[in-house]
Each structure stands twice: as structure tokens, then as C-alpha cells.
Amino acid sequence: MRDELRIIYYIIRKDMRAYYLKPPAISWGILFPAAMSLSFYLRNPAGFGELAPGLLALTVLFSTTAMEAVVINFELRVGSLERLLLAPATFGSVLLGKLLGASLFGFIITALVATAVLPTCLDRGFDVVALLFIVITSLITFSSLGALISVAVKEVFEAQTLGNFLRFPMMFLCGVFIPIQTLPPGLRHLAYALPLTYTVDGFRQALGGTGNLSLVGDVLILTGFACVFVVPAVALLRRRFA
Amino acid sequence: MGYDTINAGHAAEAPAVAVSELSKRYGRLLAVDRVTFQVQHGEIFGLLGPNGAGKTTIIRVLTGLSRPSAGQVRVFAHDMERNPKEAKKLFGLVPEITNLYDELSALENVLFMAQLFGVPPQERLDRAHQLLDLFGLGSKSRVRLSHFSRGMKRAVAIAAAVVHRPRLLFLDEPTAGLDVVHARTLRRLVRRLNQEGVTVFLTTHYLEEADQLCDRIALLVKGRIVALDTPEALKDRASKGGVAVEVAFEPMLDQCAVGLGRRTGIRRVTARGDRLRVEGDKVSEVVAAIVAYAAESGTEITHIATVRPTLEEAFVQLTGLSSEVMKTEKGGS
Known part of the structure; x- marks a missing residue:
């Protein structure tokens, strides 16, 4: 266990050093959430607080999945992931290191966006503990999703493209811009099958609003999604080296 | 651990x-x-x-x-x-x-x-x-x-x-x-x-x-x-228990290889550039045959040395492949 924890820790440290400033991480993980926040603010500064939960949720989604593509696919392409697999650790530990590295990146970016967004929510008040819970659970869930996408392909651009097939529909279905209740029944059911719905719902409650589920419910469902994404991701990674 | x-x-x-x-x-x-x-x-x-x-x-x-x-x-x-x-x-x-x-x-x-x-x-x-x-x-x-x-x-x-x-x-x-x-x-x-x-x-x-x-x-x-x-x-396995001697004559004539090959104790003679590789069962027999041939043909021995098969020759013999296949880099270049 000590070996595994040590390896996970050093993978995170190495990924921070090697990949946090890679162009795909900057463009999808930093610039995209920043540009979106800025455009919404410029369009309607007074109503910006209403969009805060959605913007934070999108920041978590894009920052983690973009970084996961970088930390996994760069290494799959040049073969350096094999270097990690030579260490005395399991496939699961190596993937967990990658997952936590991307989560940490997501946390930093989300914290930056939150610093800009939260002052607009002061009048309604917000729950810091609840916010941390929903942020951390969402970071791990979307890192897991990013990991699953990334191990399924080889190149960074493939992971980003495949990721966009999921990220953009989620943006429009999960209550970021349009309330889920106003969606047609079919799309509403689809929305409840997507993890971003629960992240937005959790953020909404943490930022003084009301949600469709309890915060605990959101956290539990997101944890379930994380498991659903991680298990096949580890299996796919193992199959790559079968 | x-x-x-x-x-x-x-x-x-x-x-x-x-x-x-x-x-x-x-x-x-x-x-x-x-x-x-x-x-x-x-x-x-x-x-x-x-x-x-x-x-x-x-x-x-x-x-x-x-x-x-x-x-x-x-x-x-x-x-x-x-x-x-x-x-x-x-x-x-x-x-x-x-x-x-x-x-x-x-x-x-x-x-x-x-x-x-x-x-x-x-x-x-x-x-x-x-x-x-x-x-x-x-x-x-x-x-x-x-x-x-x-x-x-x-x-x-x-x-x-x-x-x-x-x-x-x-x-x-x-x-x-x-x-x-x-x-x-x-x-x-x-x-x-x-x-x-x-x-x-x-x-x-x-x-x-x-x-x-x-x-x-x-x-x-x-x-x-x-x-x-x-x-x-x-x-050694490639040499199949035999020996090889490399020799050069002056003048080196085409019939040297043929003449040597007919002598007792010689298994095979092959040309290697300006030298001949003479194979037999024992070094003494091969050298004796070379010296006798030189004396009879009036040629002078300018170089004589026992040679062992190279790993390349061993590879060719033991695998049945040409040594050229080993010179091909990955990607076929």
C-alpha cells in the first residue's frame, strides 16, 4: 500500500510539472472556461450570479477532461506510460495517479473561476463545505470520465474530439443554460442519465439556490458515476497491455 | 517493501x-x-x-x-x-x-x-x-x-x-x-x-x-x-567439428582452389577476396595439403592462418537465414 501511495503521489507531481502548461490543457482546460465566464459576464453582469453554478460545473467538466487527455494520451503516444507501469504498482494505482493529477488541475482552475464568480453570489450566501463536497466529487467523476475516454483512444486530439461529443450535449442538457424541467420529457430523462446534471444541481444548492435532489443525493450519484467510469477505464488500460 | x-x-x-x-x-x-x-x-x-x-x-x-x-x-x-x-x-x-x-x-x-x-x-x-x-x-x-x-x-x-x-x-x-x-x-x-x-x-x-x-x-x-x-x-557448432585455414598464394591462380580441393583431408575450398578458405578435419592435414600443393604448383604461400567461423557464419548455418536479414533496420531501411 505504501508503494502504491508513493507512486500515485509522484505521478501527480510529475504530471503537474510536465503537463499543466501543455497547449491542449490551456486551450480546453483554462481558456475555454475563462472565455465562457467572461462572455456571460459581459452579456449580463447583473444576472451573472444566476449562471454561477453552471459556469463552475462547466469549468470542472472541461478542466478535468482536457487535462486527462493530456496526461494520458501524451504518454500513450510516446510510450512513457509504460515507464509508469514498470514501477511496482497496479494499473489501478497508475490510473488513480493520472486521475488525481487531472483533478488537482481542475481544482486550481475551478478555484480561480470561483474567485471571480462567487462575489456575485454573496447576496444569496453560499455553503463552503457543501461547495467543497460537490467540487471534489465532480472533479473525480469528470476526471474518471476523461480517463475512460483517453484510454479508449491514442492521440490527444482524438480524446478531445471524443470528449466534445459528450461535453457539448451535456452543456445544453444538464441545466447549465436551460432548466431541466423545461426540456421535453425524452431529453429530460436523458439529462438525468448525465453526471453534469448532478454537478449543476449540487452547485446550485451550495450557492444558496434550490435543487431537484438533496446535496447528499447529488454527491452519491456522482460517486456512482465515478465508479462506472473508473472500472472500465482500468480494464481498458489493462487490455492495452495484454 | x-x-x-x-x-x-x-x-x-x-x-x-x-x-x-x-x-x-x-x-x-x-x-x-x-x-x-x-x-x-x-x-x-x-x-x-x-x-x-x-x-x-x-x-x-x-x-x-x-x-x-x-x-x-x-x-x-x-x-x-x-x-x-x-x-x-x-x-x-x-x-x-x-x-x-x-x-x-x-x-x-x-x-x-x-x-x-x-x-x-x-x-x-x-x-x-x-x-x-x-x-x-x-x-x-x-x-x-x-x-x-x-x-x-x-x-x-x-x-x-x-x-x-x-x-x-x-x-x-x-x-x-x-x-x-x-x-x-x-x-x-x-x-x-x-x-x-x-x-x-x-x-x-x-x-x-x-x-x-x-x-x-x-x-x-x-x-x-x-x-x-x-x-x-x-x-563451433557452425564449423561442424572441422577446421578452416585461410591462405593466400603468389601468384593466386584460378586453379589453386580446384587443385587444393582435390587433395586428401580437404573438405571444401572457397574464395574470399584474394584469399582462399580451406576447410578440413584437422589443422595438420589441411596445412600439409596446402604446403604440398604450393611445392608442386610452384606458388608461394604469402599468408596462412587458422580461422574460426564468425558468429555471422554460425547464424547463417544455424538459422538457415541470410545474414543480410540482420542488417535490416526496423521499418525496412
Whole structure:
């Protein structure tokens, strides 16, 4: 266990050093959430607080999945992931290191966006503990999703493209811009099958609003999604080296 | 298990590598076909074969980067299927294509591997500096790897592979693509590591390299080992118990080969440039036949020497392949 924890820790440290400033991480993980926040603010500064939960949720989604593509696919392409697999650790530990590295990146970016967004929510008040819970659970869930996408392909651009097939529909279905209740029944059911719905719902409650589920419910469902994404991701990674 | 116990040398009596009936299949392609061999402690063992013979596949299975379709692999008595973690603590791998991190410096790359293997902080820093100095990269230790040449990267890869003091080092085509100077330096490093007690398992398609470096060589063709022995024994097997003498006459006439070939005790005469290679059962008989022929034909012997078959000749005889296949680099160039 000590070996595994040590390896996970050093993978995170190495990924921070090697990949946090890679162009795909900057463009999808930093610039995209920043540009979106800025455009919404410029369009309607007074109503910006209403969009805060959605913007934070999108920041978590894009920052983690973009970084996961970088930390996994760069290494799959040049073969350096094999270097990690030579260490005395399991496939699961190596993937967990990658997952936590991307989560940490997501946390930093989300914290930056939150610093800009939260002052607009002061009048309604917000729950810091609840916010941390929903942020951390969402970071791990979307890192897991990013990991699953990334191990399924080889190149960074493939992971980003495949990721966009999921990220953009989620943006429009999960209550970021349009309330889920106003969606047609079919799309509403689809929305409840997507993890971003629960992240937005959790953020909404943490930022003084009301949600469709309890915060605990959101956290539990997101944890379930994380498991659903991680298990096949580890299996796919193992199959790559079968 | 801590770093101290990694090198404690348990299972010291077991072979460094024991492979039994190993097969590896990729779909319909049988890349490795029921291969069995052992690598003993302290030896340099070479897997020699043309590109596509299955050398890299075997090294990937031995290091746990690929799973066998059948058979068993043990590294220092640890089963690579059941207990790969313990085995991985005992070896290092230098892959054919350097897969270090271009974004990090040489020192950071070496330190990272030391960190993964749990080398204590002060020791890993000392060891990393020591290795980079040994490989002549001390002054460039803080330069990003993206600025390094291929040979320098290979040296860093070796440093990264041995920073945790493994007892076994796998080298996949260590000198492929390197210039003569870097290749020579690298062979010297491999010998030095071996003298320090590291068992070395290398794959190569360079006959000369295998001959110079290896204590034992396995000849691999189409996923099967066709011969396994010391380089000298392989050459002896190629000579089929006979001897060969190289001779030059003045004048060297076309009929020299024919005339010599008719003499008793001579099996075969072949032209090699401006010399003849004369094969027979005993050196004394061959030399006597040459001297007698020279006296009778009025020619003068300007050169005479016994010759042993080269590894290249042994390879050709034992595998049935042309030595040209060994000169083909990956990608067919």
C-alpha cells in the first residue's frame, strides 16, 4: 500500500510539472472556461450570479477532461506510460495517479473561476463545505470520465474530439443554460442519465439556490458515476497491455 | 517493501529469468512460439534475431508490459503473472524507443524513476548525479531532455533504468540507431554494469554486438529459439567439428582452389577476396595439403592462418537465414 501511495503521489507531481502548461490543457482546460465566464459576464453582469453554478460545473467538466487527455494520451503516444507501469504498482494505482493529477488541475482552475464568480453570489450566501463536497466529487467523476475516454483512444486530439461529443450535449442538457424541467420529457430523462446534471444541481444548492435532489443525493450519484467510469477505464488500460 | 529490502537478494539461488514454454499470440499471429530458456545471475544474455523475430515481444512479456498467451515467466523466482510487483522491484528496462519525459530535465527524469522505486531522497539525488556523471552528462543534468541527442537520451534512459540499483537490466536493441561512438560508449557501460553484478538481458539484431557483449546467445527466428549457447560454442557448432585455414598464394591462380580441393583431408575450398578458405578435419592435414600443393604448383604461400567461423557464419548455418536479414533496420531501411 505504501508503494502504491508513493507512486500515485509522484505521478501527480510529475504530471503537474510536465503537463499543466501543455497547449491542449490551456486551450480546453483554462481558456475555454475563462472565455465562457467572461462572455456571460459581459452579456449580463447583473444576472451573472444566476449562471454561477453552471459556469463552475462547466469549468470542472472541461478542466478535468482536457487535462486527462493530456496526461494520458501524451504518454500513450510516446510510450512513457509504460515507464509508469514498470514501477511496482497496479494499473489501478497508475490510473488513480493520472486521475488525481487531472483533478488537482481542475481544482486550481475551478478555484480561480470561483474567485471571480462567487462575489456575485454573496447576496444569496453560499455553503463552503457543501461547495467543497460537490467540487471534489465532480472533479473525480469528470476526471474518471476523461480517463475512460483517453484510454479508449491514442492521440490527444482524438480524446478531445471524443470528449466534445459528450461535453457539448451535456452543456445544453444538464441545466447549465436551460432548466431541466423545461426540456421535453425524452431529453429530460436523458439529462438525468448525465453526471453534469448532478454537478449543476449540487452547485446550485451550495450557492444558496434550490435543487431537484438533496446535496447528499447529488454527491452519491456522482460517486456512482465515478465508479462506472473508473472500472472500465482500468480494464481498458489493462487490455492495452495484454 | 522498502528500498533496502529490494536489493536484499532473496531468491538468490533462482535464475534471474526463467522462461518456460512461453507463447504470445496477437490475433492470428503467433509472435512467440513455446520459448524456453533461463538467464543465470551475473551473465549477459543476448536474444539475437532479425527484426520481427519476436525479441521485443519477449522482453515486453518478461517485464510485465504484455501478458503471455501461454507459458510461464519467473523473474528471480517471482511469477510475472501472479506477483509482478515484487519482480518489478528487481529489474530495470531500457526500451528500444526512449520514452523519457522531454518536458523534464535529465536529472528530473532519473530522479522520477528513483522516486517511483522508493529510493530514499538523499540517496536518489547522489545516485542520479553519480550516474549522469558516469555517462558524461553531469554538466547537462539540468537541461531539458528535448534538447538532447538520441545517444544522450539513451544514456539517460539507462541511468533511469538503473537508478534503483536493479539486479537485472533489460535492454531492447540498446544501440539501434546510435552512431559508432555512442554505441561503443554504451557497450562499455553495459559491461561496467555487468562487472558491478547486474545481470543483463539484451536483444539485438547486430551480430557483432552480440558476439562482443554476450556470455550466451539465443538465436530467435520467427518466434522460436533455434540455438542457445555461448558465442564460441555456436561458432563451433557452425564449423561442424572441422577446421578452416585461410591462405593466400603468389601468384593466386584460378586453379589453386580446384587443385587444393582435390587433395586428401580437404573438405571444401572457397574464395574470399584474394584469399582462399580451406576447410578440413584437422589443422595438420589441411596445412600439409596446402604446403604440398604450393611445392608442386610452384606458388608461394604469402599468408596462412587458422580461422574460426564468425558468429555471422554460425547464424547463417544455424538459422538457415541470410545474414543480410540482420542488417535490416526496423521499418525496412
